[in-house]
Structures are given as structure tokens and as C-alpha cells.
Amino acid sequence: MKSFDVSQALIEDFADVGVVCIRKVLDADEVVAARESIEQVLATPSSLAQVASGPDDPGSFFEDFCRWGDVTEIEELARHSAVPQIAGELMATAQVRFYHDHVLVKEGRTRQRTPWHQDQPYYNVDGRGVSAWIPVDPVPETGCLEVVAGTHHGPWLMPRTFLTGEAKWFPEGALLEIPDVEANRVAFDIRRFEMQPGDGLFFDFLSMHGAPGFPFDGRRRVLSLRYLSDEARHAPRRWRTSPPFEGLQDELPAGALLDHPLFPIVWSRPTP
16 A cells, blocks of 8 residues: 655644645556546446436536446555545544445536535444545636535535435435525635646545536546545445445444445554
């Protein structure tokens, strides 16, 4: 595994605001591997793949999940790049498990926004986790994922389907609603960055985030790698999580460590 110098200032900033942008977390060869893996996913989508944009959109927003088991390059990056070490340092955890990968592609001229949301309420885990959002194409600041600083401190907010706004995960009224950020953007501390291929935007699972469309000529191809802290526990839901882990509740009880081949340990803090 490659190592990366994660400064104390970055660790403290992440603890405070829940999001940091770190440059060149993947080297040039790893960026090529990430691009190739995304193209393989696009060519052979899984049963979890979906187009999250409407038929009238001049572009297209494609996403797919959990491909590390059959796309070797994704597994290599998830396990052996510097990304898991960075995730562990930012979470100040002794051990890191890989949770899942997520490929996101917005073609040029895509209008569809990724609505504001938190990731944590969609998941089958409780406890801290971090996402690394890594583009393999240049991303202008106005086309970047946006994260609201400080929202990782909570509370949980209502997860809804992106296109239709359905409350499929928690009953209506069970959680507070996502605020209307777009109606008053200046009221929120929104972090976004111009990014180059191989840069990484790291954010907490509870950080509220969203993304604009991509009104540019190029594409925005992203490999997102997601990791769990050593405090994370299995939290079976009564509904289908996103992504789903079918049958896992028959193997791991509620509250158990995620000690399972689906969630390999990918980094441990060196002993003094």
C-alpha cells in the first residue's frame, strides 16, 4: 500500500467541517487504471446500475455500485492506493474497512442535479465512514460535488429518491427534511473545488452534499471509494438499502462488527 503524508491540519479540518480536498491522491498510473475501470463498468453495467437522469436530459447521469469484486482495477485502487490510509487518518481510526465503490458519470451537457442529501441514512451501517470522490477528468469548480461544511455533526436528514422524491427508506415525518439549499445558498457554508484527475474530495457519510449538472463539453467520470471506521456496526434495515447487501442480515446480527468478506480490512494504524 502506498503512503501519503496527511497533515495534522487536514485531520483537524476534517474533524471540524467534515470535508477536505486533497490533491493527487492517485498517481498518473492509478488515474489511468481508474479511467479504464470506469469504462469497463460503463461497457458492462451490473444489475445495480441506473441512469439517474430523465429521458429529456441532453446529457446522461449513470451510476453503478459494488464492482470491486469483478473489476480488478477497482479492487486494486480500493485496497492498495493511498486512499484507505488517508481515510483512516482523517477518521482518526485504528482500522479501516472497505465499504463499497460507486461509479458516477455525468456526460457533457447533463442538466440533472444530484439533489442535496446525506449518504448515511441510505446505508446499512451505523458509525463513522468517509467517501473519497475522485474524478478522472478535469472538473471546474462550478461542476464539482458540493458539501455543506459542519453538517457531519448531524442530525440525520430524510433520504429520498433522487428523481421522484419518494421516502422509500424512512417513514414520512421520521426525520427532519433536507433544507432547501438552492433557495438561499449564501446561508450555507458550501465547499467545492476545481479538481484535476486523481484529486480526492473526502467527506463524512453524514455530510450534506449534492452536485450540479455538467454543462460543459467534456465528461465528469468519478470513482467514489467508501470506507468504514473501526466503530462501524451492521445496522439491518426493514427496507432495501442503497446499495443493498442482500442476505447479509442472515450472516451478521444487528450491532455486529462488519467482519465479512464483503468489507475487507484495507488499512490498520501502525503500532508504535
